[in-house]
Amino acid sequence: MSDVKPILSVRGLVKRFGGLLATDHIDFDLLPGEVHAVIGPNGAGKTTFLSQLAGELRPDEGSIVFGDVDITHKPVPERAKAGVGRSYQISQVFRDMTALENVLLAAQATEASSFSFLSSVFDDEKLLEAARHHLRLCGLGARENTVVSILAHGEHRQLELAMTLATRPTVLLLDEPMAGMSQAESVDMINLLKEIKKHYAVVLVEHDMDAVFSLADRISVLVYGRVLVTGTPEEIRENELVKEAYLGDQEEV
Template sequence: MAETAPILELRELRKSFGALKATDDVSLDVRPGEIHALIGPNGAGKSTLIHQVAGSLTPDGGEIRFNGEDISGLTVAQRVRLGLGRTFQVSSVAPEFSALRNVMLSVQSTQGSSFRFFKPVMHDASLVDAAMEKLSLVDLAERADVVAAELSHGERRQLEMAMALALNPKLLLLDEPMAGMGPEGSKNLTGFLDTLRHEVPILLVEHDMEAVFSLADRISVLVYGSVIASGSVDEIRTNRDVREAYLGEED
C-alpha cells in the first residue's frame, strides 16, 4: 500500500540563536489522521520549532512543506489561510466578549466579505450556528453566553481550541495544550484530541507524558535541538537513548 502523503514535512530545518543550535537539522512529518508528538527536556527547542512552522520565527535553513507546498517564505497569516492552525500561548481571546462571539469572529474572519459588516454579527444565524458547532465540539456549548474573562483557565483553553477550529485548519499545532488544565481538564482534552485527529492531524508539543503516551501515533524526541529518536509509543518508551537523555527512568 502506498504511504499517505504527509500534510506537514520539515526537511533539515535549522535555527541558531548565536552559538546555540536551537533547531539542528530537524526532519519530521505529520500525516493525515495522526497525532505526532514532539517531546524533550526543557530548552530542547520544541517551541522554537513550532514557531518556525507557524511562521513567527524564520529558520536559518531547511524547508517547511505544507500540503506539498514550500511555505518557508510565507507570513503567519498566509499560512493560516492555507489551513495551518494553532492555539497560541498568548491568548487571542477577546476577554470582554462572550465565548460565542469570540468564535463567531473567528468564523467570520474566514468568510472575508465586507458586506457582512452591515449585518449585526450576533443576528447572523449562519455565523451563530457555525460557532455553536465548534463550541459543542470542545464541550463548551453550555458556556456560550459567558464573557470570556469569566471562564476558567481550562475553559479558556477550550475556547481557544474552538476559535482555532473555526478557521477550518488542515493541521493543528498545539504547544502544551494540557498546561494548567488539572487532571479532569487534561482527561477531557485527551478524549477530545483523540477523536479530533481523524478530522485534523496534530503536531503536539506536550510535557504531560500520560497524555502523550495515550494519544501519539508517533513521537519524536528532541534533545539540544536534534531529533534523537522517532517512532511509535512503544519504540520510544523502550529506546535506551531516550530513557537516558530524557525520561530518566529507573533500570
C-alpha cells in the same frame, strides 16, 4: 504508514539565535489523520520548532512543505488561510467578550469580510452555526453566552481550541494544551483531543506524558534542537537513548 504522503513535510530546518542552534537540521513528517507528538526537556527547541511551522519565526535554513506547497517563507495569515491552525501555551482569548463572540472573531479572520463589525457577523447564520458547532465540539455548547473572564482555566483552553478550529484548519499545531490544568481538566482535554484527532492531523507539543502516550500515533524526541529519534509510543517508551535523555526524569513513565 510510511507509504502515505505527508500532509506536512519538514527538511533540514535550522533556527539560530546568535551562536545557539535552537533547531538543528530537523526532518519531520506529519501524515494525514495522525497525531505526531514532539517531546523533550525544557530548552530542547519544541516551541521554536512549532513557531517555524506556524510562520512566526523564519527558518535560517531548510524547507516546510504543506501539501504540495512550499510555505517556508509564507507569513502567518497565508498559512492560516491555507489550513494551518495554531493554539498557544498561554491562552489567547478576549476576556471581556463571550465565548461565542471569541469564536466568531476567529472564524471571521478567514472570511473575505474580516474587517466588518462583529454585529454584522451575528447576521451570518452560516458563520453562527459553525461557531456554535465548534463550541459544542469543544464541550462549551452551554457556555456560548458566558463572558470569558468567568470561565475556568480548563474552559479557556477549550475555548482557544474552538477558536483554532473556527479558522477551518486541516493541520493543528498544539502547544501544550494541558498547560496549567488540574488533573481533572487534563483528563477532559485528553478526551476532547481524542475526538478532535478523528478529523485533523495534529502536531502536539506537550509535557504531560500521559496525554502524549494516550494520543500520539508517533512521537519525535527533541534534544538540543535535534530529533533524537522518531517512533511509535511503544518504541519511544523502550528506547534506551530516550530513557537516558528524557523519559528517565518523567515520573509518569
